[in-house]
Amino acid sequence: MVSFGDPWPEFNDGIYYRDLLRPSDDGATLIEFYSRKYQSSAPLHGWLQRIHNKQITVNGGVVTDPNTILRGGAELVYHRLPWKExxxxxxxxxxxxxxxxxxxxxxxxxxxxxxxxxxxxxxxxxxxxxxxxxxxxxxxxxxxxxxxxxxxxxxxxxxxxxxxxxxxxxxxxSVVGVCRENDQQQKSTRNITKLYRALASGIIIEDEVVIDQPIGLVKYPGVANGLYVASPSGKPAWSKVVVLERNMLNNSTLVQVEIQSGRPHQIRIHLSFIGHPLIGDPLYSTGGQPKCSDHELVDQSFAEDGGYERPEKPVPGDCGYHLHAHRVLFTHPVSNEIIEITAPLPSILRRTVDVID
Incomplete structure (x- = not known):
């Protein structure tokens, strides 16, 4: 297969965030504007640090006085300094x-x-x-x-x-291009089917499990918009789990998962909801809820620019689990052909006995 991608530079280019002051903010001070509008980016002292560090301009000129009065229509630019990702x-x-x-x-x-x-x-x-x-x-x-x-x-x-x-x-x-004639109520077909491989903890007894637990948001430290979890008041979600292999020695189950909805972290949440979270998942535990963690994982690249330090608790982007989007069938958006694509499996997600699907 053909691969592409340039090696990453040691530091990125930083980011410029632009704001056009609204009439409702007329008369606010520079520190009031940033600490109020972008409080999830940095605490008050962090924004003071950024101002004093000449990272903010107003109408093209650097401003280092946090008590500068702002007028409607002013253009503000905050430069987040380059950092090592x-x-x-x-x-x-x-x-x-x-x-x-x-x-x-x-x-x-x-x-x-x-x-x-x-x-x-x-x-x-x-x-x-x-x-x-x-x-x-x-x-x-x-x-x-x-x-x-x-x-x-x-x-x-x-x-x-x-x-x-x-x-x-x-x-x-859901299933692409197939009508289920035996169903009493014929189901409409969908244009995309996604099949995943995952390694779940514990032994799943049933050969097939359908999970329709809704998924919603809750407040969570370090995640500005909230964390997705299993929630009765959440949005509908549907996953079909098929057991491929049980490993009694390692107390794990290799599964195929088809998802009909596409909620964030759906497979991680649904498998943990039924008591079988993904092996190595640092975030989700039994019940589709976050783990309680006392581990301190601090990345100082947040603090150097005045922002919040990395959350002590695990967050959704943390790695460690084994989940692979293995097969996709979809209707081509232009030709309407049915296209099937398969991604090679990581060794840990292959069956011990090579069985052709």
Whole structure:
């Protein structure tokens, strides 16, 4: 298979955040504006540090007085200084490509889109570089995989492909191009089917388990928008788990999981909900809830720029679990052909006896 990806530089380029002051903020001081609007980015003393460090301009001029009065219409720019991002793989395999779609085999540990400490070390950055700067628009992912999840990532190369694939994912995922004639109530077909491999803790007794536990958000330290967990008041979610192999010696179960919905961290949450969290998952425990952790994992790259230190408790982007997007069937967004793509399995997710699916 063809791979691409440039090695990561030691430091990224930093980021510039621009704001146009609204009339409602007229008369606020510089420190009031940033500490109020971006309180999830840094504490008060962190924003004072950034101001004194000449990282903020107002209408193009550096301002170091935190009590500077702001007037409506002013342009504010905060420069987040370059930092050394955590280690991440840089090579990405191409599994399928045509004029409209490119399917990648994302390695575990590589983030899909910029966020948090990972602003440059992402799949999106490598796609932009791969396009050579001459293709507009450049290919973009149309869905996400968790940073610790490996396997098939679909990306669109045109606006039409992007809009249609995004609509397919929004519709959910199920069997492609097959009508279930034996069902009393015929089910509508979907345009995407996603099959994952995962290594769950414990021995799952049933050969097949369907999980329809809703998934919702709760407040959680270090996650600004909240953490997704099993919640009766959450949004509907559906996963079908099929046991492939039970390992009594290691007290683990190798499973295939088909998801019809695509809630964030759905497979991790659903398997933990039934009492079988993924082996090595640092975040989710039995019941689809976060673990209580006393481990201190502090990354000073947050604190150096005045921001919050890395949360002490595990967060969704932490790796360690074994989850792989193994097979995808989808309706091509332009030709309407049924395309099937398979990503090679990591050795730990292969069956002891090689059985052809």
């Amino acid at each position: 955590p280690d991440a793989p840089h090579l990405v395999e191409i599994l399928y490509e045509d004029d409209d779609v490119i399917a990648l085999n994302k390695p575990s540990g590589l983030q899909v889109l910029p966020g948090g400490l990972f602003q440059q070390r992402t799949v999106l950055t490598q796609l932009q570089r791969h396009a050579g700067g001459c293709q507009e628009p450049h290919p973009v992912p149309v869905h996400r995989l968790g940073r610790g999840t490996s396997g098939i990532l679909l990306c669109a190369k045109t606006k039409l492909a992007k809009s249609r694939l995004a609509a397919f994912f929004a519709d959910g995922t």
